[in-house]
Structures are given as structure tokens and as C-alpha cells.
Amino acid sequence: MSIVLKTDNLSKSFGGVKAVHNANINVEERKLKAVIGPNGAGKTTFYNVLTGYFSATSGEVYFMDRNITKMPIHEIVKLGICRTFQINTLFIGATVFENVRIASQIKNGGSYKILSSRRSLKNVNDKTWATLDKVGLKDKAKSFANELSYGDQRSLEVGIALAGEPKILLLDEPTAGMSDGETKRIASLIRELTNDITVVLVEHDVELVMSISDSISVMNQGEIIAEGTPEEIRKNELVKKAYLGERKN
Template sequence: MEILRTENLSVQFGMIKPVDDVSVSIEEGKLTSIIGPNGAGKTSFFNLLTGLYAPTNGRVFFDGEDITDLPIHEKVLKGLTRTFQILNIFDPLTVEQNVRIAVQRRFGRQWKLFDRVDSNGEVEDAVSEVLERVRLKDKRGVVASDLSHGHRRHLEMGLSLATQPRVLLLDEPMSGLGMYESSVMSEFIGDLARELTVVLVEHHMPVVLSISDTILVLSRGRLIAQGAPADIQASEQVQEAYLGSRRFDIQAGETSHA
């Protein structure tokens, strides 16, 4: 069943067109990855979906509703949430405080000056649930700036999950992670994809090929291919536009040269 759709989506800045007439359909409950070389328009496409950019042309539909012109916060309330390439968390606050802010926004409670921030049991239960979900319960009292890069990535995803998204857009969540941290993140994203719809932008090709249900390929702002991982791996057009002479063994996660 379709949950997210774009029709002829484009954006233009002067002579530059980062996204050019892209029409895609995202299936609910699936993990869809978007790949392409640097400058292909992947992050710009996310920006259009979430409202950071206003499209020059085209529409965005969420669960059958046209949400193209809705402000960002209304799209979040409907269930469309994202993370960013650059970490977007509150460094001076603890892990728990970061998540509580996101949860409080979801509940929409107006706090009084002398209220204790932990006085609402419903909020506190939701905070604990998010911390458990992103595997940071034992880090709840740690200041965000003291976390490892991998844990900081998990925290950012926790802020997104606190909004209870139906569709979670992940923009290069493995950026800057080492081999072990990437493995942990890959497993975590796979777990998330069993609970909600995930749309992933990622350059880590062995991971993309191994965990995706569907892959969309962008090149110079245009959609050039879409299909199952095996089909994308075998596509000569994709190899030329993105992978060059490299080919990936989905099972082994190894690179070979043709």
C-alpha cells in the first residue's frame, strides 16, 4: 500500500535544478533507499518532501493527502519525520533531556514556570520508551556532547522517533561511523523498518543492497532507475552513473572490479 508519493517534483535555483521531474511511490512498511553520486539531488529531494524547500513544480502526497504546501511542523504531526547529514541535537543537554523536549512537543503540553519537567508520568513513560528503542537507556544522564559519534546518531534518531513518525527519512545515518558502529546502525535501521516505513539516503552500498526492499537511483536530479536490490546491482545504467566499474556482492558485502 502506498504511503508517500511525488508527482513531477522539481526545484530550481537559478540555472541549477537539483531535483528534476521526479515521480516516485513509496510503499508503506518497506525500507526504500535512495542512492546516487554526490550532487544527484538526494538531500534536496528530502528537503522537498519535508518542506525545507518549496517545489518549483510538482506535488507531494502523504497517505493520499496533498501535503505539498503544509509547513514543516504540520508534516511532522502527520507522521513525516527526518534526520540530517549534520547532527541536529542539543549538545549541552543530557540524552534524557533531548528526548524529553521532543516528546513534550508531541504531547503539546504547555509547561508552567514552577512545574517539574518530570512531573508528567505519560511524558516520562514515552521518554523511557524512546530511550529503550534507540538503545540509550543506560546513557540517559550523559550530556549529549560527551557521547560517541555513533551514540549521537542514535540520539538524533531518538528525537525523530519521539514524534511517532509513520515515515522516517534518514539522511546518511552512517556518515562518520566506523565499521563496528556502521554494523550496529545497519541492524538498528533494519529493526526500525519492521515497525515503520523507512526511506534511507546512504552511500554505504553493501548496507543499502543488503537491507533495502526497493532502491531508487537519482542522477543529476532525475530518477534513472528503481527496483529490487538485485535489479539495481545488475543495471548497466546504474553502474555507469553511480558505481562505475565497481560491483557489490549483496551477500558478502564485497567490492569487485569488472
């Protein structure tokens, strides 16, 4: 099994606060890796450093043996690393179709065809419809992003990331605030995705994570305190104490 994404003692401090401290993670190809941890454990900060939104205080990030620690965001995306956000980050005044279409356009090229209509990129349009179908938003293609229900906006969040045709997809609590039905649909979509690509999932819903992940890393107070299969994590004493134990109380 090859490792696609790994970090080497990755750290991020804000002033004196160590939001992420010497975090090491190994993500295997076409596997579903989950990162769990209590609120404020540093999961989102970890994502932000991984994807170039924050610069790392120390440590390295490798994607397919390539050091991407200091790369600008758009170049990291170009390598095939796409992400979603915990707080919806959409092109809010554009239609659902355009939200996905523009992501596909950036991936597939044509941005400098300055005298053609944006609707003329046939390949991009076809791929956009396919992506919308995948995340269940085909019927709402003409709606504006700000007219969607919260659950649909979460789906669109995933749709935009998928339109970038990632090699590795980083999801930040994709099902937060979704209804049970929507959660199930997204969960099965995530599972299905691992047939083709690698997925990293930050999630609060421990049961969901336990049921669909191949491997789990547990974060607590900025550190990764355990890494292993769901079974191993379930048995890990440290994890029980720091995280799962808390929930039982």
C-alpha cells in the first residue's frame, strides 16, 4: 500500500498556543482516513495547514513524496488535493450549476478562451452535470446557492470539491447539521468515492466514522494521540480517556 499524504511533525502555533503540535499522519491510497477528536482539538487547523491556507510553524507535508509545505493553495489544488469546509464556503450569489461548473473549468482548462461564452465548454458542462448528479443536486442546478437548504449547501460544498477531480479529497465535517437521510446519502457517497480516490474525513459523528473508515487518527489538544483501524482505536486506552471516555460520562 502506498502512502499518498503524510505529515512529518507538523506544527502550527498562534502566538503561544500550539493548535497543532508535532502531528504525524499517514494516508494510504484509496482508503478512507478519518481524523476525530473533541472540539478544539485542532482538526480544522490541521486541515488548514495541510492545504496551504495556514503556513506551518514547523514540520513538513508530503503528497506523493513531494514536499508541498510551502506551496501556494492553488498549486496544491492543482496536484489533486481538494477540500471542503466546516463552514459553508460557496459562491453564494451564483447558481448551483455555476458553483460546480467553475471548479470543473479550473480543473479542465479553458479559462483563457476570452472570446467564447462560458457555456461553450462542453466537456466542462458534461462533467458538471455528472458531478451534480453524484451529490444529488441535479434538480436544483438553476437555484442560487443562497436559496438552498442547509443540507443541500453541504452537498454543494462536496460537489465543488469533487468537480476539481481530486486525487485526495479532504472533507471537514461534511454531514454537520444534515438530516439523517442526507447523512446516509453523503456517507455512502464518501464510501463509494474510495473506489477511485483517497478520502480524509474530519468528523464529529463517531459512530459514522467507526462504521465507514479504514483508518482513524485521533487528535487531542493539537496532538495525534493514536492512529489505527477502527477496532484498534476502539480499544486504545489513551483514546478512551481523552475522547471516547468523555462521551460515556
